[in-house]
Every structure is written in structure tokens, then in C-alpha cells.
Amino acid sequence: MIHTTLQRVQDTGGDHLTEDALWAGLFEHHAVLALADGAPQRLRPIVSMQPLIDTYSSRYGQGVTPSGVASRLLCSTVAELAPTAHTPAEMVTIANEQLAAELRTIYGDISTAALLEAEPHLTVLSEDERYIRLVLPAATYTVARIDWEKQQLEVAHGADSALIAFQHDDTAVRITPDQMAQHDDKAKSLYLSDPDAKAEHPFFQALGDSRAQEINRLNGVYHNFVGPDGQTDSALGVSVINGLPNVADYMFQTCVPLDQYKAVLLVSDGMFLPSPAQENGLEPNTTSTTQLQFMGELILRQGLKGYVEHLRREETRVMNTPGALAWHDDASGLFFTWET
Numbered sequence: 001m002i003h004t005t006l007q008r009v010q011d012t013g014g015d016h017l018t019e020d021a022l023w024a025g026l027f028e029h030h031a032v033l034a035l036a037d038g039a040p041q042r043l044r045p046i047v048s049m050q051p052l053i054d055t056y057s058s059r060y061g062q063g064v065t066p067s068g069v070a071s072r073l074l075c076s077t078v079a080e081l082a083p084t085a086h087t088p089a090e091m092v093t094i095a096n097e098q099l100a101a102e103l104r105t106i107y108g109d110i111s112t113a114a115l116l117e118a119e120p121h122l123t124v125l126s127e128d129e130r131y132i133r134l135v136l137p138a139a140t141y142t143v144a145r146i147d148w149e150k151q152q153l154e155v156a157h158g159a160d161s162a163l164i165a166f167q168h169d170d171t172a173v174r175i176t177p178d179q180m181a182q183h184d185d186k187a188k189s190l191y192l193s194d195p196d197a198k199a200e201h202p203f204f205q206a207l208g209d210s211r212a213q214e215i216n217r218l219n220g221v222y223h224n225f226v227g228p229d230g231q232t233d234s235a236l237g238v239s240v241i242n243g244l245p246n247v248a249d250y251m252f253q254t255c256v257p258l259d260q261y262k263a264v265l266l267v268s269d270g271m272f273l274p275s276p277a278q279e280n281g282l283e284p285n286t287t288s289t290t291q292l293q294f295m296g297e298l299i300l301r302q303g304l305k306g307y308v309e310h311l312r313r314e315e316t317r318v319m320n321t322p323g324a325l326a327w328h329d330d331a332s333g334l335f336f337t338w339e340t
Contacts, residue, residue, distance in 0.1 A: 178269075
């Protein structure tokens with residue numbers, strides 16, 4: 001007999017409706033966990049997406065954003081498919097197509113031309129058809145299937161959420177990569193070097209952006225990326241749920257033996273403790289092995305709720321440190337343990 005426990009937490013650090021979504025299901029021989037983190041649209045508000053909000057606000061809550069819909073669609077799709085033999089990768093792909101279907105009911109075609117026709121003020125879209133990614137709702141994701149019959153942990157993952165597995169000696173191991181790190185660091189590095197640098201592109205100047213904000217907005221082009229030649233590039237692309245067809249091209253997938261682990265933790269990027277680099281005004285996006293172990297120890301000792309309380313205190317302390325980068329992001333997590 002398998003004995004399991006599940007802890008879950010969602011904390012916005014404010015009073016808005018979270019763009020994150022969580023789901024977990026336990027079955028006779030397996031469990032499925034899903035976490036999705038809505039990525040704010042790079043250009044917003046997009047008035048033409050109001051029908052999407054209207055369709056789902058009664059189900060997901062007033063104040064839901066298009067990206068909040070994307071994250072919740074991922075989890076609701078996983079909930080429907082979890083009892084079946086579908087793999088995590090198949091569940092993600094189906095969820096992405098469901099979002100695409102919703103967008104097609106609004107625009108007819110998911111294309112830059114269609115978006116520009118609906119939102120003619122977004123003149124930046126006319127410069128490059130790939131800029132559609134700056135408008136589309138998007139969500140990062142991590143989906144895990146824990147199969148005790150097959151004794152395996154199967155994972156599908158995209159962007160900067162994470163799955164951390166705990167070995168029997170309590171060592172925490174990050175299984176998934178942070179696909180967005182290299183892109184986020186460019187904007188953060190520029191901000192740290194010159195926070196007052198003005199945006200270079202006239203469109204982003206009109207929005208009042210700094211150069212760092214401009215680069216951060218344009219980083220959205222790497223979501224399910226295609227190059228100018230229409231080809232994918234594994235060195236640049238980031239897998240997200242946004243309705244575009246290249247989600248599988250960049251999806252991180254792995255299947256590892258289950259016997260070396262006793263627990264898994266799924267977290268949004270807002271669940272990570274501020275790093276010493278943040279306090280010193282250095283590159284902020286690296287999570288050291290020491291940090292990861294400390295994070296794991298806190299969760300094992302205090303539980304997810306206690307950990308988030310510690311996280312918010314640390315973020316507040318760092319925000320009061322001159323030159324530091326920290327903020328209260330949506331923090332969501334699932335902590336699932338098992339023993340025979």
C-alpha cells in the first residue's frame with residue numbers, strides 16, 4: 001500500500017487573482033501533478049480578448065486574465081486526462097490546442113495579421129509577424145506522472161516553473177531546467193547597469209518603457225520560437241502554452257527511476273528564495289545548490305505554508321536593500337510525498 005501526502009499553496013503577495021494554477025490527482029497505481037504559471041502578456045490590455053475573459057470568468061473568477069485562463073486550461077485538461085494513459089507531454093499538447101481553439105473563435109486565424117486587424121494600435125506587430133507572441137496569453141507549465149507500477153517519474157516541462165525531487169536522504173535535486181533564464185538575465189543585467197536607460201524603439205518609448213523593460217517585453221518572442229527563416233532553434237526557444245504549434249519542439253521531457261526519490265515539489269518561479277546575487281545587485285537568476293538545499297530543508301521542516309511566510313519576509317528584507325532586485329510574485333507549489 002502507498003501512503004501519500006499532499007501540500008499545496010498559492011500566495012499572490014497582494015490582492016489580485018493569481019495567474020497560477022495547480023492540480024493534483026491520485027489513482028490506484030499512479031498520481032498526476034500539474035502546475036502552470038500565467039506569463040503576463042507583453043502588450044496589454046488587449047481589448048479583443050474580452051470574450052475569452054467573459055467565457056471563463058464565471059468558472060475561474062472575476063479578474064482572471066487571458067494568461068490566467070491559459071494556466072487554468074492546462075490544469076483542467078490534465079484533470080480530464082489524468083485517469084487515462086496519456087503521457088504528460090500529450091496532456092500539455094492537448095491543452096495548448098484547446099487554447100488555440102479558443103483564440104480561433106475570436107480571431108478566426110492565430111496570425112499577426114488577424115491580431116493587428118483586431119488591435120490596429122499595436123503597430124509594432126507589423127514589423128515582424130513573430131511579434132504575435134507579445135500579445136498571446138501564455139503559461140509556463142510542469143506536469144508530472146508518478147507511476148508506482150512502472151516505478152518511474154515522467155515529466156513534461158516548459159519555461160521557468162520547476163520540478164524538484166527529494167531523495168531519501170532529503171537531498172533536493174532540480175529535475176527541470178529554467179528555459180527563460182538566459183533571456184530574463186539580459187533585461188535584468190541592463191537594468192542593473194543603467195536603470196534609467198530609455199527605450200530605443202519608438203513604440204516602447206511611447207509606453208514609457210526603459211530599455212530593460214523593452215528587452216523584457218521582446219523576450220516574449222522566444223515563446224515557442226521560430227527564427228526569421230521559420231525554423232526552430234533549441235538554443236533560444238522556450239516552451240509555453242500559448243496556442244502556437246511549436247510547444248512540443250521546446251518541451252523538456254524526462255523519465256527517471258522512481259526508487260531513488262520519496263517526494264516531488266512543483267513550484268512556480270515566484271517560489272524561489274531571493275539569491276545572494278539579488279542582495280548584491282548582481283545577476284539574479286541563478287539558484288545555487290546551497291540555496292536549493294536550504295529551500296528544501298525549510299519545506300521539509302516548516303511545510304509549504306511556513307516556507308512561503310519565510311519567503312515573503314526575505315523578499316521584503318531584500319526589497320529594502322539598496323540596489324537589490326526583488327518583488328512579490330505569485331508563489332504556488334505542490335509538495336507530494338509517498339512511502340510504501
